[in-house]
Amino acid sequence: MTNKLWATKPLSAPDNSMKRTLTANNLISLGIGAIIGTGIFVLTGTAAANHAGPALALSFVLSGLGCAFAGLCYAEYAAMIPVSGSAYTYAYSTLGEFIAWIIGWDLILEYLFGASTVAVGWSGYVVSFLRDCGVNFPVQWAASTGSKLIEVPLEIANRLNIGYGWQGATANLLETLTAAGVNPATLQQATGIVNLPAILIVGLMTLLLVVGISESAKFNNIIVVVKLIVILLFIFFGWQYVNTSNWSPFIPDRIIDENGVGRYGWIGILAGSGVIFFAYIGFDAVSTAAQEAINPQKDMPKGMLLSLAICTVLYILVALVMTGIVNYKDLNVPAPVALAIDRAGSGLAWLKFPVKVGAIAGLSSVVLVMLMAQPRIFYSMAKDGLLPEKFAAIHPKFKTPYVTTIITGVFAAFFAGVFPIGLLGELVSIGTLLAFVIVCIGIIILRKQKPEIPRPFKTPLVPLVPILGALICLAQMIGLPGDTWIRLVIWMALGLLIYFFYGIKHSKLNNKQ
Numbered sequence: 001m002t003n004k005l006w007a008t009k010p011l012s013a014p015d016n017s018m019k020r021t022l023t024a025n026n027l028i029s030l031g032i033g034a035i036i037g038t039g040i041f042v043l044t045g046t047a048a049a050n051h052a053g054p055a056l057a058l059s060f061v062l063s064g065l066g067c068a069f070a071g072l073c074y075a076e077y078a079a080m081i082p083v084s085g086s087a088y089t090y091a092y093s094t095l096g097e098f099i100a101w102i103i104g105w106d107l108i109l110e111y112l113f114g115a116s117t118v119a120v121g122w123s124g125y126v127v128s129f130l131r132d133c134g135v136n137f138p139v140q141w142a143a144s145t146g147s148k149l150i151e152v153p154l155e156i157a158n159r160l161n162i163g164y165g166w167q168g169a170t171a172n173l174l175e176t177l178t179a180a181g182v183n184p185a186t187l188q189q190a191t192g193i194v195n196l197p198a199i200l201i202v203g204l205m206t207l208l209l210v211v212g213i214s215e216s217a218k219f220n221n222i223i224v225v226v227k228l229i230v231i232l233l234f235i236f237f238g239w240q241y242v243n244t245s246n247w248s249p250f251i252p253d254r255i256i257d258e259n260g261v262g263r264y265g266w267i268g269i270l271a272g273s274g275v276i277f278f279a280y281i282g283f284d285a286v287s288t289a290a291q292e293a294i295n296p297q298k299d300m301p302k303g304m305l306l307s308l309a310i311c312t313v314l315y316i317l318v319a320l321v322m323t324g325i326v327n328y329k330d331l332n333v334p335a336p337v338a339l340a341i342d343r344a345g346s347g348l349a350w351l352k353f354p355v356k357v358g359a360i361a362g363l364s365s366v367v368l369v370m371l372m373a374q375p376r377i378f379y380s381m382a383k384d385g386l387l388p389e390k391f392a393a394i395h396p397k398f399k400t401p402y403v404t405t406i407i408t409g410v411f412a413a414f415f416a417g418v419f420p421i422g423l424l425g426e427l428v429s430i431g432t433l434l435a436f437v438i439v440c441i442g443i444i445i446l447r448k449q450k451p452e453i454p455r456p457f458k459t460p461l462v463p464l465v466p467i468l469g470a471l472i473c474l475a476q477m478i479g480l481p482g483d484t485w486i487r488l489v490i491w492m493a494l495g496l497l498i499y500f501f502y503g504i505k506h507s508k509l510n511n512k513q
Contacts, residue, residue, distance in 0.1 A: 004510045006096035024299040024306075031283055031307025033224035036231065040279050040315055041359045042121030043425045044322060045336025049172065050422065052272030053252040053264050054323040057316045059272035060279075064312035066476060067280045069469030070436040071304040072459045073443045079296055079457035087435050088377055092384070094450070095442050097510070101503055103438055104381050105495035109431025109488075110281060111374035112408055115202060115367050116415035117278065117424040120144075122363040123197035123416075124335035128342075129356040131165065139166040143192030144420040151188040152177075166190070171257065172329040198416035205368045206409025209375070210395065210402045223365050230358030234337060235317045237351060241344040242324030252328075261481065270479030275422075277429045277476055279315060283308055296457045332422070335359070371412060375404035385508035386499070426484040427491075433473045434488070440470040 022030075048056045077090040088107060092100035127142045139149055148169040157165075160180050167173060169189065177184050254265030262268070283304060293299050322331065325340040333339050338356055341348050379401040382391035395402040415424060443459050443466045459465055477485075504510065 004504055004507070005098040007507075007509050008096050009093045009509060022293045022299070024295075024302045027293060027299055027303025028307045028310070029224065031303055032228070032310060035280055035283050035307065035311045036224075036227045036314070036362070040231070040318060041125070041335070041337055041363060042118060042421065043276055043278050044315075044319060045331035045333050045339065046422045046425060047272040047275040048319070048323055048328040048336075049170075049330070049332035050263060051268045051275060053250070053268065053328045054247045054320075055251045055269050056272055056276065056319040056323060056328075058251075058269050059276055060312055060315040060319060062269070062472070063273040063277045063280060063476065064308050064315075066273075066277070066433075066436070066469060066472035067283055068305055068308050069465050070440055070473060071283055071308065072301060073440045073466050073469055075296075075300045075304065075457050076443055076455060076459045077439065079300070080453055080455055087439050088380060091438070091442065094446055095438075097384075097386075097504075097507060098499075099438065099442070101381075101386060101499045102492070102495070103435050104377055104386070105492065105499075106431050106435050106438075107377055108374065109427050109491065110435065111370045111377065112412050113415060113424055113431065114278070114281060114428045115205075115370035115374070115408075115412045116198070116419070117421060117428050118363050118366045118370065119198040119202050119412070119416040120195060120419075120421040120424065121335065122201050122360060122367060123195050124333065124421075125338055125356050125359045125363065126197050126201075128335050128338040129352075129360065132352055132356070137197070140190045140193045141196045142198075143168075143190075143195055145192055145194055145418045147192035147420055149190045149192060150174075150184060151190075153187070156180075156182060168332055170332050172332070176329070194417045196417070199413045201364065201367055202371070202409055202413040202416055205364070205371050206405060206413075208368065209372055209405050209409075210400055211398050223362060226358045227362045230355050230362070231314050231318060233351060234341070234355055235314070235321055237348060238321040238325060238340065238344065241348060242321060244324065246324050246327050247320075267479065270475060271481070272479075274429050274433065274476035274480040275425055276315075277433060278425050280308070280311070281428070281432055300457050301460070371405070371408055374408045374412075375401045378404035378408070383508075385506040385511070386503040388502075423484075426480055427487060430477055430480050430484050430488050431491075433477045436473045437470045437477070440466040440473070 044056065047059060048054070052059045074087075077087075077094070081090055081093050088100055088104035091103045123142055127137045127139075130137050139151075143149055149166050150169040150173065151166050152173075156177075160176060160182075169184070174184050177187075251266065251269065252264035254262060254267065256262050293303075318337070322336055322340045326336070326343045331339065335356075337359065338352070341352050341355060378387060378391050381387045382389060382404070391404050391407075392401070393403045394400065444463045446453070447462055
């Protein structure tokens with residue numbers, strides 16, 4: 001049994017047959033395009049309102065630093081293993097089947113739940129955009145099941161300097177209304193039924209993937225440019241509407257709410273970094289391009305570190321502008337940038353259209369990429385025998401892994417329609433952070449056990465860099481709410497049951513031994 005758990009796939013020598021055409025600038029552009037468009041439009045508001053306050057900017061610094069160390073470890077794996085794939089593929093070839101299964105099962109939290117999270121954010125921006133166009137989408141059909149909502153009239157919103165229209169009936173909002181002499185019971189309220197727009201975008205992207213939709217490099221470049229323009233417009237023009245009193249105190253005092261949940265303070269900054277870590281997911285796309293880089297030893301770290309640095313600077317500025325326009329207590333919404341633009345008033349009204357269209361386009365592409373990645377991990381696991389053979393089925397006409405694509409789409413649509421964005425985002429973050437911790441530790445183990453393997457790119461300062469990467473990612477995990485840890489444990493326990501009752505018995509690698 002023990003030998004089976006640690007069985008590894010044959011590790012091929014680095015393949016130099018791929019055409020090396022990517023320069024450092026290409027890799028930086030690839031990194032920026034992969035990073036921007038997820039958490040920055042979606043989870044920043046939740047992290048500021050529930051965890052870090054205006055100090056969300058410091059959360060971005062901490063999270064970006066952890067990603068930089070983990071990215072260097074990813075780069076070594078990508079250079080050693082000449083196949084496209086994820087951390088699952090890397091682990092199977094180096095650390096053994098059991099660790100590969102853990103990472104593969106864990107990555108479901110990153111991609112499947114990630115698609116759901118972004119879909120909820122997409123829904124928020126679409127509903128906000130429709131409202132600007134005079135179309136009021138029924139609020140109960142654009143919210144998580146059972147969520148409590150309250151409609152704040154424009155005159156009350158202006159008087160209290162809070163968001164108008166339908167909002168989540170959070171404790172902060174109810175407290176603000178009550179303190180101002182407004183009885184929340186007198187306002188129109190609703191209960192969320194299901195988030196139909198989120199289900200719609202997941203269904204549409206799933207259909208496109210089943211029939212074999214592909215994005216050209218030109219289209220991706222256009223989306224990258226649109227994302228950057230949107231971010232820069234918001235930073236440049238939004239800065240003029242910042243009210244610095246919203247930054248005071250920059251690090252709110254630590255409190256324990258009525259549910260016994262701690263918020264704010266330095267621990268809140270740590271928790272916020274774990275939540276907005278989602279905003280950095282995608283940077284590993286740079287590491288997978290190692291075999292196509294002209295000078296991977298030099299350009300890989302430059303591509304990853306500079307793209308992370310650029311995005312971190314942009315994220316910090318967005319966080320400062322957003323929390324400067326809107327008090328952090330009011331930012332617990334699916335579309336925080338849209339709320340900030342609304343709160344700025346008529347002066348930024350012209351920016352609503354380009355920002356919301358840019359966010360909708362960018363988030364659509366992210367949903368597509370995540371829904372494309374998850375089925376291929378399922379497909380790889382099925383080809384290895386760890387999942388049922390049917391999961392590896394290819395459509396006879398479209399030549400796509402249609403079974404796993406449909407399964408992924410159905411579950412992603414369900415989670416997007418039923419669960420709130422905060423819960424989904426925390427699950428995605430803790431799952432991805434766990435994968436990064438394992439990847440960092442794996443580099444140390446490999447240096448000890450297999451020092452002879454050719455490494456076109458080497459993680460510098462081993463074991464310092466991987467230790468720091470693992471510790472920072474672990475610290476961000478620790479900062480996440482206890483309920484998120486409970487969900488992770490339950491999820492991983494379910495995965496272990498599947499592995500020991502099915503996967504290990506059907507493993508093609510172990511059956512050969």
